[in-house]
Amino acid sequence: MSKNGYVLATIGGIVLSFDTVFIKAIDFSPERMAFWRSVSMSLPAILILIYQLLFSSKSYQKINLTNKYFILSSIFYGLSSILFPVSVMLTSISNMLFIISTAPLWAAVISRIFTKESINLSTLMCFIISMLGVITVMLGSSTGLTLSIGDLTAFATAICMASAFVVGRKSNINVSLSPSFGSIVAAIFLYFYFNLDFHVAGDKLILILLEGAVVMFIALSLLAKASSIIPSVHLGFFLLLETVFGPIWIWMTFGEIPPIYTVIGGFIILVGLLTNSFLAMRMQRA
Numbered sequence: 396m397s398k399n400g401y402v403l404a405t406i407g408g409i410v411l412s413f414d415t416v417f418i419k420a421i422d423f424s425p426e427r428m429a430f431w432r433s434v435s436m437s438l439p440a441i442l443i444l445i446y447q448l449l450f451s452s453k454s455y456q457k458i459n460l461t462n463k464y465f466i467l468s469s470i471f472y473g474l475s476s477i478l479f480p481v482s483v484m485l486t487s488i489s490n491m492l493f494i495i496s497t498a499p500l501w502a503a504v505i506s507r508i509f510t511k512e513s514i515n516l517s518t519l520m521c522f523i524i525s526m527l528g529v530i531t532v533m534l535g536s537s538t539g540l541t542l543s544i545g546d547l548t549a550f551a552t553a554i555c556m557a558s559a560f561v562v563g564r565k566s567n568i569n570v571s572l573s574p575s576f577g578s579i580v581a582a583i584f585l586y587f588y589f590n591l592d593f594h595v596a597g598d599k600l601i602l603i604l605l606e607g608a609v610v611m612f613i614a615l616s617l618l619a620k621a622s623s624i625i626p627s628v629h630l631g632f633f634l635l636l637e638t639v640f641g642p643i644w645i646w647m648t649f650g651e652i653p654p655i656y657t658v659i660g661g662f663i664i665l666v667g668l669l670t671n672s673f674l675a676m677r678m679q680r681a
Contacts, residue, residue: 411610506627569623
């Protein structure tokens with residue numbers, strides 16, 4: 396069962412790494428990007444909700460939409476769906492990657508407080524190795540660590556994602572659809588707060604639907620499902636796959652060659668993740 400959790404988290408993390416490519420290609424203002432991303436992510440949840448209300452009462456019981464853990468998980472994922480695109484567009488990629496990489500640390504702290512999960516030596520070693528990888532990536536950046544609104548939103552994103560993982564770990568229900576349902580609330584809030592409209596070009600609309608209803612829906616659903624199977628701090632490490640694969644997709648799509656520091660740092664992070672996952676699964680079998 397634990398092995399399946401690591402497989403789900405790996406696939407979810409890799410799919411999530413395509414997110415920055417779509418954000419760069421869509422090229423909206425932060426508030427419009429967050430709004431349309433949330434709208435697109437909420438579409439699968441709306442379709443499922445309509446189906447279960449009209450055709451299947453058993454589906455409703457299975458998803459547990461009114462469960463407190465499902466609601467809390469939806470809130471945290473909804474907040475992260477607002478904050479992440481804002482951080483991508485308002486701070487440097489190096490700053491964003493460094494701050495998001497602290498998610499495993501916050502997951503460890505939060506899970507220790509609320510679920511009493513202990514932190515073993517292999518997990519601590521993975522965190523240290525991963526941080527070395529992120530610092531290596533930053534060495535190749537021309538921007539420094541200057542505090543900005545983008546940095547603060549990246550920090551808030553890391554805490555929200557860590558909190559969502561801990562909630563999923565503590566619950567005994569299926570919370571895989573909570574990211575999509577959380578996006579409904581996020582979209583409504585953004586629409587009224589920024590007084591946005593629904594006008595968008597056709598080519599942009601296709602990218603938006605692919606980004607939210609396909610890429611983000613699949614990625615966050617898999618991560619949410621994995622949160623109930625593997626420790627929260629382990630799951631947090633898989634967010635770092637964005638650091639490993641994101642620059643590769645940017646290079647393949649836009650021709651932006653990643654700096655050598657990014658390649659080396661990504662390799663270090665990947666080694667840390669693989670080592671931690673291998674040791675965790677071996678301890679599970681022991």
